[in-house]
Amino acid sequence: MSAHAASPAHIDTSTGLDSRKMAFWTFIGSECLLFGSLIATYMAYKGRSINPPYPHDVVINGKAFHGILNIPLTSFSTFILLMSSVAMVFALWNVQRGNKPWDAFWLFMTALGGSIFLGCQVFEFTHFYHEGLTLRSNLFGSTFYVLTGFHGAHVTVGIIYLITLGVMALRGRIGPERTLNVEIAGLYWHFVDVIWIVIFPLVYLIR
Amino acid sequence: MASTATVAAPHAPAVAHYEPTGLWSWITTVDHKRIGILYGVTAFLWFLVAGVEALMIRVQLFVPNNHFVTAETYNSLFTMHALTMIFGALMPLTAAFFNFIVPLQIGARDVAFPRLNALSYWLFLFGSLFLNFGWVLKAAPDSGWFAYAPITTLPYSPGMHMDFYVLGLQVLGLSSIIASLNFIITIINLRAPGMRLMRMPIFTWMTLITSVLIVTAMAVFTIAVTELMFDRLFGTNFYNTVSAGADPLLWQHLFWMFGHPEVYILIIPIMGMISEVLPTFSRKPLFGYNVMVFSGVLIGWLGWGVWSHHMFATGMGPIADSFFSLSTMLIAIPTGIKIFNWLGTLYGGSIRFTTAMLFAVAFIAMFTIGGISGVMHASAPSDLQQSDTYFIVAHIHYVFFGGTVLGLWAALYYWYPKVFGRLLDEKLGQFHFWSTFVGMNLTFFPMHFVGMFGMPRRTWTYGPEQGFTAYNQAETVGAFIIALGTLVFAINLFTAWKRGRIAGPNPWGAATLEWSIPSPPPAYNFREIPVVHSRMPLWEDDPTKEAGIPHGRVEEETEQVTIAGTQVAAVRDVHDENKMSAHDLGIHLPPPSFWPIVLAAGISAIFIGLIFRQVPATSAWHNAWYLMFAGIATTVVSIYAWAFEPGH
Ligand code: HEM
Numbered sequence: 098m099s100a101h102a103a104s105p106a107h108i109d110t111s112t113g114l115d116s117r118k119m120a121f122w123t124f125i126g127s128e129c130l131l132f133g134s135l136i137a138t139y140m141a142y143k144g145r146s147i148n149p150p151y152p153h154d155v156v157i158n159g160k161a162f163h164g165i166l167n168i169p170l171t172s173f174s175t176f177i178l179l180m181s182s183v184a185m186v187f188a189l190w191n192v193q194r195g196n197k198p199w200d201a202f203w204l205f206m207t208a209l210g211g212s213i214f215l216g217c218q219v220f221e222f223t224h225f226y227h228e229g230l231t232l233r234s235n236l237f238g239s240t241f242y243v244l245t246g247f248h249g250a251h252v253t254v255g256i257i258y259l260i261t262l263g264v265m266a267l268r269g270r271i272g273p274e275r276t277l278n279v280e281i282a283g284l285y286w287h288f289v290d291v292i293w294i295v296i297f298p299l300v301y302l303i304r
Numbered sequence: 305m306a307s308t309a310t311v312a313a314p315h316a317p318a319v320a321h322y323e324p325t326g327l328w329s330w331i332t333t334v335d336h337k338r339i340g341i342l343y344g345v346t347a348f349l350w351f352l353v354a355g356v357e358a359l360m361i362r363v364q365l366f367v368p369n370n371h372f373v374t375a376e377t378y379n380s381l382f383t384m385h386a387l388t389m390i391f392g393a394l395m396p397l398t399a400a401f402f403n404f405i406v407p408l409q410i411g412a413r414d415v416a417f418p419r420l421n422a423l424s425y426w427l428f429l430f431g432s433l434f435l436n437f438g439w440v441l442k443a444a445p446d447s448g449w450f451a452y453a454p455i456t457t458l459p460y461s462p463g464m465h466m467d468f469y470v471l472g473l474q475v476l477g478l479s480s481i482i483a484s485l486n487f488i489i490t491i492i493n494l495r496a497p498g499m500r501l502m503r504m505p506i507f508t509w510m511t512l513i514t515s516v517l518i519v520t521a522m523a524v525f526t527i528a529v530t531e532l533m534f535d536r537l538f539g540t541n542f543y544n545t546v547s548a549g550a551d552p553l554l555w556q557h558l559f560w561m562f563g564h565p566e567v568y569i570l571i572i573p574i575m576g577m578i579s580e581v582l583p584t585f586s587r588k589p590l591f592g593y594n595v596m597v598f599s600g601v602l603i604g605w606l607g608w609g610v611w612s613h614h615m616f617a618t619g620m621g622p623i624a625d626s627f628f629s630l631s632t633m634l635i636a637i638p639t640g641i642k643i644f645n646w647l648g649t650l651y652g653g654s655i656r657f658t659t660a661m662l663f664a665v666a667f668i669a670m671f672t673i674g675g676i677s678g679v680m681h682a683s684a685p686s687d688l689q690q691s692d693t694y695f696i697v698a699h700i701h702y703v704f705f706g707g708t709v710l711g712l713w714a715a716l717y718y719w720y721p722k723v724f725g726r727l728l729d730e731k732l733g734q735f736h737f738w739s740t741f742v743g744m745n746l747t748f749f750p751m752h753f754v755g756m757f758g759m760p761r762r763t764w765t766y767g768p769e770q771g772f773t774a775y776n777q778a779e780t781v782g783a784f785i786i787a788l789g790t791l792v793f794a795i796n797l798f799t800a801w802k803r804g805r806i807a808g809p810n811p812w813g814a815a816t817l818e819w820s821i822p823s824p825p826p827a828y829n830f831r832e833i834p835v836v837h838s839r840m841p842l843w844e845d846d847p848t849k850e851a852g853i854p855h856g857r858v859e860e861e862t863e864q865v866t867i868a869g870t871q872v873a874a875v876r877d878v879h880d881e882n883k884m885s886a887h888d889l890g891i892h893l894p895p896p897s898f899w900p901i902v903l904a905a906g907i908s909a910i911f912i913g914l915i916f917r918q919v920p921a922t923s924a925w926h927n928a929w930y931l932m933f934a935g936i937a938t939t940v941v942s943i944y945a946w947a948f949e950p951g952h
C-alpha cells in the first residue's frame with residue numbers, strides 16, 4: 098500500500114496558503130461588518146441627541162452647551178496605539194530571526210502601548226461618567242460607549258493575546274519555526290488599529 | 305493500487321465497527337461526519353417541535369372565535385414556530401449536509417478546523433435549548449421572528465420573553481458564523497489535487513456562497529441584537545423612540561439587511577442539493593454548470609441590495625421604493641435562469657423517479673410558485689396591499705416549505721445511504737412524498753386567497769362573518785396531512801437505520817467523489833487522497849490515470865435492488881481493508897477533544913447568567929446570575945486549554 102500517499106504528515110493546501118491565516122482574514126471580514134454596523138448606527142444618530150451632554154460645543158435655542166470630548170487626550174492615545182503597531186512589526190521581525198530576548202521585549206512593548214491606550218479610555222469613560230454621560234443619558238451616550246467600548250474590548254483581548262505570546266517567547270516556545278502565531282496576532286493588532294483610525298475621525302474630529 | 309484484494313465476508317454487514325462508540329466518543333468527537341449526524345438528528349427533532357407548534361396554530365385558526373390557546377400563547381407560538389424552524393431546524397439541517405457531505409465531495413479527510421466544528425455544534429445545541437427554555441419559564445419570545453423594535457424594548461415587551469430572543473440568537477449566530485468560517489477555509493483550501501474551483505461539485509459551490517453570506521449577514525444581525533440586548537438589559541437608547549428620539553426604522557434596516565440574505569442562506573444550499581439530485585437521476589450532467597455557479601454568486605451578491613423590500617409599508621419615499629423594487633425584480637433573473645437549467649437537466653434524460661427525485665422535481669414547481677409571488681410583492685404598490693396579510697405567509701411557505709423543506713427531504717433520501725450505509729424504504733418514501741406534496745398545497749395555496757381577502761397575518765382569531773372560515777379549515781386539514789407524512793418519514797428514518805437495505809458505496813450510480821468510498825465512510829474518509837480530472841470524477845475520470853479514484857468501482861456487487869423500475873447496485877460485501885482503522889493505515893487524524901463542549905458551555909453560561917439578572921429576587925433562579933462569572937472563567941480557561949492542547 099502506498100503509505101505515504103495515504104498519510105501525508107502535512108496535507109498541502111489547495112491554494113498553498115496557510116489555513117489558519119486564511120481563516121483569520123475571513124474572521125477580519127466578519128469583524129468589519131460588526132464594526133461597520135456599529136459605526137453605521139453611530140453615524141445615523143450623530144447629532145440627534147435630544148438631551149445633553151453633547152460631544153462637541155453646540156448652541157441650542159440660544160443656549161450654549163459645552164462639548165465633553167477631550168480631543169488632545171484622545172489624539173495622544175491614538176498616537177500611542179499607532180506606535181504599538183510599529184512595535185508589533187519589530188516583534189514579528191525579531192521572532193522571525195529568533196532574536197532572543199528582543200522578540201519578547203517587543204511583544205511586551207506592543208502590549209504596553211495597548212495598555213496605555215486602554216488606560217486613557219478608562220480615564221475618559223470615568224471622566225464622562227462624572228460629567229453625567231452614561232449609557233442611558235442620550236443617543237450619544239449609548240452609541241459612543243457601545244462603539245468605543247466594543248473596540249476597547251478588542252484591545253483588551255489583544256493585550257492578553259500579546260502577553261501570552263510574550264511569556265511563551267521568554268520560555269523559548271516561540272521561535273522562527275513558529276512565527277505564524279505571532280503573525281496572526283499581528284494581523285489582529287493591526288486590524289484593531291485600522292478600525293480605530295476609522296472611528297477616531299468619525300467620532301472625535303467630524304462635527 | 306492495493307484495493308483489488310477481495311476478502312469475502314458474506315454476511316458481515318457493511319457497517320464497519322472499528323470506530324470508538326459510546327456517549328463519550330460522541331461528546332468529544334471532532335469527526336466532521338459525526339458532527340454532521342449530530343446536527344442532523346438535533347435539527348430534525350427541532351423540526352418536529354416547530355411542527356407541533358404549527359399544528360397548534362392551525363388548530364387555533366380552525367374555527368372562528370376559537371379559544372384553544374390564549375392570544376398571548378398564540379404570539380409565542382408563531383414566534384417560536386418561526387425561530388425554531390429557521391434557526392433550530394432548517395439552517396442546522398443544511399449545516400448537517402455541509403458537515404457530512406462537503407469534505408467528502410472535495411476529497412478531504414476532515415474540515416480545516418475540526419475542533420471549531422465541534423464548538424459550533426455545541427453552541428447550536430445549547431443556544432437552541434436556551435431559546436426554548438423560555439417555554440419552561442412561561443416567557444417564550446412573542447414578538448415575531450423579526451422582533452421589530454421599539455415594540456421589543458422593555459416598556460412594550462416587559463418580562464423575559466424577548467431576553468430569550470436577544471441572548472439565544474446571539475449564541476446561535478455565533479455558532480453559525482464559526483461554522484461558516486470553517487467551511488469557507490475548508491472549501492478553498494482542502495480540495496483534492498486537481499479539483500479546481502470550476503470542477504467543484506455544485507453543492508460545494510453553493511455551500512461556499514452560503515457560508516460567505518452567513519459570515520457577513522450574521523455579523524450585522526449580531527450587532528442589531530446586541531444593541532437590543534443593551535437596551536433591554538442596560539438601558540441604552542438605540543431603539544428608544546420616546547424619550548431619546550431614536551429612529552424607529554433603525555432596527556428594521558439592520559434586521560432586514562440580515563433578514564433578506566438569511567432567506568438566501570436558506571435556499572442557496574438547497575439549490576445546490578437539487579443540482580446534485582437531478583443529474584444523478586436523469587443520468588445527465590448538470591445543464592449549464594458554469595451558469596449555475598455564476599447565477600448562484602449573483603444571487604448571493606444581489607441578495608445584499610434588496611433588504612428594504614420588506615419595508616415598503618413604512619413609507620420610505622418613491623426613490624427608495626423604486627430602487628428596492630427594481631433590485632428585487634433583478635434577483636428573479638438569476639433565479640429564473642436556475643429554474644430553466646434544472647429543466648434543461650431533466651430534458652432528454654433517462655429519468656428515474658426515486659423518492660429523492662420526486663422531491664427534487666416538486667421543489668422546482670413549488671419554488672417557482674414562491675418566486676412568482678415574490679416578484680408580485682417586489683412591486684411596491686401591490687406589496688402595499690399584500691403586506692402583513694396571509695398572502696405573505698403563502699409566499700414565505702412556498703419558498704421555505706416548497707423550497708427549503710422539499711429540497712432537504714430530497715437531499716435526505718439521496719444521501720441517507722451514504723451516511724448510514726442503508727437505504728430508506730421507497731414505499732414509505734412515496735407515501736411521505738405524496739402526503740407532503742398534497743398537504744402543503746392544501747395548506748399554503750388557500751393562504752393566497754385569504755390574504756387577498758384581507759386576513760392579517762399574526763392574527764389570533766377571526767369572526768365568522770369575515771368569510772375566512774372555509775379556507776382556514778382546508779389549511780388546517782392540509783397541515784395534518786403534512787404531519788402524517790412527516791410521521792411516516794420519521795419512522796422510515798429510524799427503521800432504515802436499524803434494518804434498511806445495505807446500500808453499498810454508490811447505490812444511485814452518482815458522479816461525485818463521496819460515492820467513491822464505502823457507506824458509511826471510514827473515519828479517515830479516503831484511504832488515498834483521490835486525484836481529480838473532471839467535474840464528475842466517477843462518470844468521466846479514467847481510473848487508470850495516476851492514483852485515480854481508489855474505491856467504488858472495484859467492489860463486488862452481490863445484490864441487485866430495484867428502485868423505481870431500475871436496478872440499483874447494492875453491495876453487501878466490503879473489503880476488509882475498508883474496516884482497517886486510521887491507525888492501521890498510518891493516517892493521522894486529530895484526536896478527540898472535550899474542550900469544544902466545555903467552551904460552548906462556558907459561553908452559554910455567560911448568556912444564561914445575563915438573563916437571570918432579570919429574575920426577581922424572590923425566585924429560586926435568582927442566584928443563577930453568578931453563572932455569568934463561572935461562564936467567563938470557564939471560557940477563558942478553555943480557550944487556553946484549547947490553544948495548548950497536545951496533538952492538534
Ligand atoms: C424571486 C425571488 C424572491 C422575491 C422576488 C422575493 C420577494 C419578497 C418580498 C418583496 C417580500 C416582502 C413582502 C412583505 O413583507 O410585504 C418577501 C418576503 C419574504 N420572503 Fe421573499 N422573495 C423571493 C425569494 C424568497 C426566498 C428564496 C425566500 C426563502 C427561502 C424568501 C422568504 C421570504 C420571507 C420569509 C419573507 C417574509 C419575511 C417576514 O416578513 O417575516 N423569499 N419576499
Ligand SMILES: [Cu+2]
Binds near residue numbers: 564567610611614
Ligand atoms: Cu427579502
